[in-house]
Amino acid sequence: MCTHQHNKNYSRRDFLTKTSLGMGALSMASMLDPMGLFAQNNILQPTPASSGGLSGIPHFPPRVKRVIYLFQSGAPSQLDLFDYKPLLNKMNGQDLPESVRGGQRLTGMTSGQASFPLAGTLFNFKQHGASGAWMSDLMPHTSKIVDDLCFIKSMYTEAINHDPAITFLQTGSQIPGRPSIGSWVSYGLGTDNKNLPEFVVLVTKGKTGGQPLYSRLWGNGFLPSQHQGVQFRSGKDPVLYLTNPPGVDGINRRDQLDHLQKLEKLNHQDIGDPEIIARMAQYEMAYRMQTSVPEIMDTSSEPDYIYDMYGEDSKKPGTFAANCLLARRMAEKDVKFIQLYHQGWDQHGNLPSAIKVQCKDTDQATAALITDLKQRGMLEDTLVIWGGEFGRTNYSQGQLTPDNFGRDHHPKCFTIFMAGAGIKKGITLGATDDFGYNVVQRPVHVHDFQATLMHLLGVDHERLTFKFQGRRFRLTDVHGEVVKEILA
Amino acid sequence: MYRNGLQEGLIQSNSIEFKTLQASTKLMFSLDIVTFFGRFHPLLVHLPIGFLFLAILIELYQGKKVKEKNNQIIAYTWLLGAVSAIIAALFGWLLAESGQYAEDTIFWHRWLGVSLAVIASFGWWTKQNPKQFPKIVNNSITYLVIGLILVEGHLGGNLTHGANYLLVYAPDPIQKLFGEEKKKNAIPQLESIDSVVVYEDMIYPIIARKCISCHNNEEQRGGLNMQQIDLFIEGGENGPVITSGNTAESEIFRRITLPQENEKYMPPNGEPLSYDEIKTLEWWIINGADFEQELTSHQVPEPMQKVIQRLYGLDTQPKPWYESVKIPAVDSLRLKSLVDAGFSIKTLGYENPLLDIKFSGEELSLEKLTKLEDVGENITWLSLAGTDIQDEWVSIISKFPNLTRLELQKTVVSDKSVEFLKALEHLESLNLYGTNVTDSCLSILKNMPQLRRVYLWDSKVTFEKAKALENDKLDLEVEIGVQSK
Structure with a gap:
């Protein structure tokens, strides 16, 4: 009997399952194509042969081939950016009625507060574009492109603190250990460009204040490890340990890899651990990335007017604007899932001044990215998502003064927006009550959002599963319904 | 009585109608007492x-x-x-x-x-x-x-x-x-948009439910028989009841939308027509009240799509061409030589026969491009962006009948290529940014029936002409992008 998982090549049960399936597939193939069975190098499915995804995926024609997810870590205040609630200004300073809160739990940061004074926004709201979307004047650039955007104002989540909430949004579970969305996409759909990873992560540099980010957010969980997100850094070494050490040239490196390949093959034949294959795939990818990464990170060929579009920050490596520009370049090279993180939205105090800084960092580049993708015809098959992990409260954390307040975590509603392929343009889905506290129209759960994202990529979220520890797991667990209203 | 005031308000514009209504109000007063005791x-x-x-x-x-x-x-x-x-x-x-x-x-x-x-x-x-x-x-x-x-x-x-x-x-x-008779009267649900005749499959079931009991071969109240198309067209005692394209002039529509208290309201007893039923009748009359037309010949406007979805369980959202093509899938063996030539090939889905092909090899040549002809019918998305494609080679692409999305950006193609492309009757999206196309290709683009999006940024097309085309052809988005100074 096989006792150790790594020593297990094939059990009797595996053998029977696999051979009977194999024979079935073989006879199926010969029925479909009687001559092909004896031909050499027979490709049964074009997908796995060229890109490494799962056969049978996409389940249906994809609307989106790649995703750029601009994650706003810390949770931006929907009430000061998108969700216009004049009632809060009218009732500014009055206590949040208990009937509105309805017993909703509070974080430890405000549960001791004697009162919950409603805090109206200090920023002007206007309607923009033909679609009449409400935006505060914090985001002048994004306001200009609202007719290309799809707002969901009725997002809600289950977690109330950053770590579980961001883990929930990225992996479908509040408890760490599941694969990130990008890993699922990489696992299911494979690559469109063998020289770059399918899943790339870019984190804005120098924004460490507030909530930390950790690599498990773009981790592969129990999926094979080549599907984890690869973080590209600003500076000399975009991907750590990618360059050859001093004294080693490309030919040496190739030789070394070829020999290692042979040894590891023997190793794999011996113990059959799938991680051996995963690691070799990563070695090979790293080798190819030695040329492809410097090429993509070198933005010197971009004309000045493109830099002007993304804003002056875009010339400073590591800023959100520079990362947006890189994201576009990666999308052009068919990287499937490009995840940006921008920290610093966790405004428990001093919200009015802090949010201005955040918007200045992100607004222009976000709008530029969408405009740039649009003019290149890339919104045809690229989806851009902008949003955080939850919303912020309608009452002030700490003292409310005429020109200052803070907002605590609020899971019961928040706003995200999307632009690009497969979704309607210039629409707003869902609504919150007049207090901006509860969702009153078309609630969209995090799992619904994830299901919709997978649907756009041509994947049925219920059918992309991975068996681990005796159970088939999926991104949306046992939940999630595609939000059909926003599909174009 | 408040009801009088209400009705006056409703029909001030039509004096003839007003008189008949006043008469009927009197009658209704006694009817009210009868109903009260009843x-x-x-x-x-x-x-x-x-x-x-x-x-x-x-x-x-x-x-x-x-x-x-x-x-x-x-x-x-x-x-x-x-x-x-x-x-x-x-x-x-x-x-x-x-x-x-x-x-x-x-x-x-x-x-x-x-x-x-x-x-x-x-x-x-x-x-x-x-x-x-x-x-x-x-x-x-x-x-x-x-x-x-x-x-x-x-x-x-x-x-x-x-x-x-x-x-x-x-x-x-x-x-x-006790027998399942209850479904008999329900509106039949439609399975697929194909071969649905609007009148027969959508309008008549409503009439059969709400009108036919008084307007049939045996009984013709008001001289109207709705069971037979020719007699229905002929109308009742006061002439035709439908004016094609005009609901206000169509007696049938006026009757079903009167206030229910009005004695002319139809149907006089039983269940009134639902909102969805009224909307469907309205849509049919506005579209010419044709008795033969098939649903597929209509462009169903978005609000109607929802009504039809509710009433008949039918999804009328126009499907993209690449989801409706039914041809045999390509034998994967034939793809081998294409992969070797440098093409990346994907299927659109497990059960979809169409292919998404992108050239990702080193140098595109006429010889390599010609290989695509072998699977030409199955190609629906094709990207040759940034390749060495020449104008003359585009004639090969123009023979791919199911092509819906073509990417030729960042190549040297010019108006000559666009001339070839006009043969593609299902082409929906065409990317020509960073090419040599000029204003003179716009007149060709204008006449491509299914073209919905064209990308012309960084080409030789001028901003003004591009905007003019967009205003000319409302279902075409012309993306001209930001202008480099």
């Missing part, structure tokens, strides 16, 4: 039921030991039953006059009710001195009254609560026992 019928009917059953129960309790005193009590109870049955029948008659119930549905309830009143009176007469009558007469009156009350009560219940009220929550076997 509505006590459901209350009053419980009295005869109670009294008559009580009488029968007392008789049963007393059994054979007949006493004079007891007989008086029984007779008195029968009297109460008979009198209340007469009153109930009278009020029932009033209620029926209010016109809220179709004659064919209340016929039996009406006359059984009258019979019950008569028989109960006769019962009172016999029970005063039962010994005068043979036992069989006494007994049969009792049983007849029990039977009549049960049947009559059930019919009345059906009228008030609807015919399926009693059984709708019954366990399945019981429902089956």
